[in-house]
Amino acid sequence: MTKPAIPIKAPRVLVVDDGITMRLYYRTVLEAAGFVVEEATNGVEGYEKALAQRFDLLIVDINMPKMDGYSMLRAIRRDAAVQGVPALTISTEAGQADAIKAYESGANYYLVKPVAPETLTDVARLMTGSGV
C-alpha cells in the first residue's frame, strides 16, 4: 500500500477551489503537463468526489464556502476509503502558522498563490511520482 503502482494511465488530479479562474488555470497547466484534471468547487464537493473516484493527487484551496480546505482534508484523512492519497494545499496565506495548519489537517505539501506553472507541474509530478 505504500508502494503505489507506477501510473500507467495519466495521473489524475482533483482540483478543489471556489475560484473559477483558478480552476481553469490549474486545469490548463496540469493538462498541458499530461495530467487528467477533475474539478470541485468547494470542500463538500471535493470530499464527495475524492470518495467516489480514484485520484493520484488532491490540490485543495483553503478558503472556500461550505467546507474549507482544512476541514475537507481532515474528513478525507478520517475516511479509510481514501487514505493515502497525497494532498497539496494552495492558498494565499504565506505564514509558517498556515503551513503547520495545512500539515495538521492532512496536507502533504503546501504552496502559496500565485503558483508559477512550472512550480505547479514540478510539484504535481513529484507528488504523483510520474514523469508525465
Next chain:
Amino acid sequence: MPIRFGKNSVVLDGACAVEEALPLLEYLQAHPRAKVTMRGCTQMHTAVFMVLVGIRPPIASLPDEAFMKRWFAPALKGEQA
C-alpha cells in the same frame, strides 16, 4: 565581449549586462591595480556599476555616453558631495 580583460587593464565596451558583474569583480579582486577604460561603454547594468563603485579601481576613462558621463562620474571618481 563587452568586457575585455588585459594584463593590467580592463576595457568595458558596448552594453555590459548583469552577467558581466561577476567576471569583472573577480578580475578586479585578482588585479587590484588594473585600470578601467569605459570610453566605449554604452550601457551598464546596475550590478556592473555597483562593482565599480564598490571596488573603486583606478579609472582610465569614463564612458562617453551622455547618461553615464553625467550621472555615474561622481560615484565612480569618488566625488561624493
Next chain:
Amino acid sequence: MTTPLLLRFVSEARDLLQFAASGLLALERNPRDEAAINDVFRSVHTLKGSVGLFDFPAFTKLVHAGEDVLSAVRAGQLPISSEIVDLLLDALDQFGAWLDDIEGRRGLSDGADGLSRDLTAALRALLPDDFGAAATTARSAGELASVDWLPDISEAERLEAFRAATSGSQLLAIEYSPAEDCFFSGEDPVNLFRQVRPLYGLIIEPREPWPAPEAFDPYRCVLRFRALTAAPRAEVEGLFRYVIEQISVVPVGPETLIAVAGEPNGGPVYGDFVADALALLAASDWEGLRRSVSALHELTGRHLFVASALRWLEAVLGAPAPDSGWVGALIDCIAQGSSVPVPPCNSGISTTPATKQPHSVTGPLARLSALARDILDGQRVILEMAAESTTFASRLTAVGCTAANVLRGVVRQSDLEAWGSAVEASLADGTPVAALAELERLLNASTGAPSEVTAADALRPEPTGTQTQEQRQAPARVLKVDQAKVDALMNLIGELVVSKNSLPFLAKRAEEVHGSREMGREIKDVYGVIDRLAQDMQAAIMAVRMLPVSEVLDRFPRLVRDVARKLGKRVELVIEGEETAADKNIIEMLGDPLLHIIRNSLDHGIEMPEEREATGKPPDASVRIKAFQEGDQVVIEVADDGRGIDPERIRAVAVAKGLIDEERASRLTDQEAVNLVFAAGFSTAAKVSDLSGRGVGMDVVVTTVEKAGGSVSLTSVKGQGTSVRLGLPLSMAVTRVMMVEAAGGNLFGIPMDQIAETVRIARGQVRRIKQAETFVLRNAVVPLVRLDRLLGVEPPLWFGDADQEEAVLVVRIGGSLTGLVVDHFREGMDIILKPFDGILSDISGYAGTALLGDGRVLLVLNLKELL
C-alpha cells in the same frame, strides 16, 4: 492560454465584485452580520488569488490591502464603520474600472499605479498598528521621506531644476531603495532613471559601507538612488510600477533647492552691495536688482561663497515674479558671509558589514531536487506532529505514498523498499519512529556529493533484488528514464520499419530464384499488412513523444514583458496555436532560436513608443507568435509590427562588412538583401545590445534550425514589420537518406535533404582549375569533390576513355552547390539515425549510424563537417 484565462478572470471578478458590494451594504446595515462579512471576505480573497495570476501589480496590491482590512474586520480588530465601507466600495469601483480596462485593452490605464498606491495607503491607514507584518511593507503616500540630501546635488543642477520650477514645473524627489535581490528578478535600477526626463540630479550611494573587496557580492544590490526630476508624477509611478513600494516620490518646493556654499573669502565691496540690494528689494525694483547682482557677479571669483549666493539670487530674480522672502534671505547670506549649513553626507551610514554569501546559480535540475527535498522535509514535519493524531494511520499512509512518489527515480530501488518497510513498521507499532529515522537517513544521504554515474550504470535496468551497494542514480533521473524508454521503443519501431523493407527483396527472390510467383505475391500481401501496422505503430509512438509548443512559448510573456520594460518599449505579445504539438526534441531545440528571434524583434524591430506614435502607429507594438501544423511540418511564425528591415541598409552593411561586393549587392532583389541577415558575421545593430547582441546574429538561428532539419525564412516590409517563419519537421526520429557506394564498395548514407540532384558526367567534362576539379552544371561551375578523398582513401586511378562517366551527387551545403563523386548511387531509405556515443562521439564528419534491413550498419555522413 492567456486570453481565455483572462476572459474567465474578468467575468468571475465582476461576479465577485457584485457579491462583495451587496455584502458590504448588508454589513453596513447590520455590522454583526457574520455571514455578510464572510461573504465579502471570501469574494475579495478569491479575487486576490485570481488576480495574482496576471501581471497587474497595481490591481493585486490594492486587492491585498482590501483583504487585509476585511480580515481585520472579520477578526473583530476593526469595527466596521461607514468610512470603512465607503473606502472599500471605492476600491471595488476601482476594480470594476480596471476590469473594463483589462477587457478593452488588456492592461490597466495609465495612472493605475498611483491610484492603487493612494487607495492602498488609505486602506492600510485603517488597520490597527499591530496588524500583520505584510501591512508594514508598503510606505503610505502621505509619509514624507526626508529630502535633506537635495543639497548633495551639484549647484549647477539644482539651479537648472530651480529655474524649471520657477517657470511652472512641479519638481519631484524620488528615493528608490531596490530590494537586495532585485537583480534576480530582472531589475536594472539605475537604468530605470534613463527614462526619467528631465532628470536634474541622480545621487547613487551605498546603503551600507562597502565590504572588503574579497567579501563583495555583486548580486546583492545595496545601492540607494535619489533623483530630482520635473517629470509628471504619473509618469514616474508608471516607470517604477513594478517596484512602487520601494520608491517614495515627494514633491519639492523650489526653495528647498537653495543652498549656498563656497570659499568664505569676503571683500569690502559687499557692504555697499548689500545696502543697495536691500533698497532695491524694498522698492521691488527687480530689474535694478538684477543689474546690480549681475555686475557684482562678474567681479567675483566663481568658487567664492558670495558667487554661489549671487548665482542663486540671479536664479530667484529670473522668475517672472521673484519671491521677496528668498531674495531677502540670500542678501542676508551675503551680508553675514555665513554659509547656509550644508550637512555633509556619508556620515549617517550604519556599520553593519555585509556577510551574505554570493548566490549560487541553480539550474533546473538543482531546482527540481531542491523542491523534492522540500517536499520530503514536509513529510518529516508531518510525521513529527502526527504522532498523537487520531488519524495517524491514514496520514502515515499519505506520507508514505507522497514520499515514495517523490523518491521514485531519485533514489535507488533498495532505498525505496527500505522506505516502504519503515512505513509498514511505523503503521504496525503506531509510532512514527521507524519512518522518521528512514526519512532522515534518506534526506541526509541525498545531500552528499552527487555520485558519479557512468553511462553504463544509467542504462542498466533497476535491480529487482535486495542488492544494497548499487550505484545511486543521479538526482531527478525520473524524466530521463522515461524518455529513454520511449526512445528505446522508437528505435525498435524504427528497426522494424527498416526490417520490413527486406520483404520486397524476399518476394523478388521467391519469384526469381525459387520461381514461385505465387509465393512472391503472398509475401507482398503480408508485407502490405505489416507495413501498415508498422506505420501506425510508428505514428502512435511518435505521438507519445509529442509535446505542445506551449512548453517553450510559456516563458515568453514574462520575457517579453521584462525585456520591453528594460528597453522602455511597449509591447503586446499574442500567442496563437500553443497547443500545436511536435516531437520533444524539436520542442526542446526551439527555445533558443525563438528567444533569439524575439529578442531581435524587441531590440531592433520594435520602435520606442514616441517613434511609433510619430509614424502613426499605436504606441503599443505587437509581437505575434503563431504556431500551426502544415503538412508534416510544424511552423512557428514570429511577426512584429515594428520598423521592418531596410534592404538598402542591409546592402550597405553587407558591403561594408565585406560579405558581398557592391556590384553583387546592387543586383540583389530586396528579398535577397533582407535574407543577408542570415549570413554568418552579419549583425545590423550599430552597437552591440545587451539583449540580442554580443556579435551573434541570425545565422545562429539558421544553423540550429537547419541542424534539426528545418528551415528559416524572413519577410519584412520597411516601416510595417518583420515576420520570421520557422518550419520544422514534426519529428526528428526518421531520416531519409540516399545510399551511395564509395571507398571500395562501402555503403554510406547521405541525408536526402542535402541532396540537390544526381548527375552523371563524362570524365572528359571534368575541368581542372589549378588543383581543384570542377564541372559545369547548367551554366554554373560547380566544384567537384571526391568522397573517397574526403574519407581518406586514395581514389582509383583511371586511364583512357574520357566518355566513361562519374556518378556525381550534387549536394547543397549552406546555400552553395558541391558535386560529390561517388562510385555508385544506391536506393533511398528511411532510417533511424543513431548518433555516435562513447569514444566515437568525437569523430567528426559522421552524423551517426543506422541499421539496415539485412543487418549491415550504414554510416551516415555529415557533409557540413566533411566539406
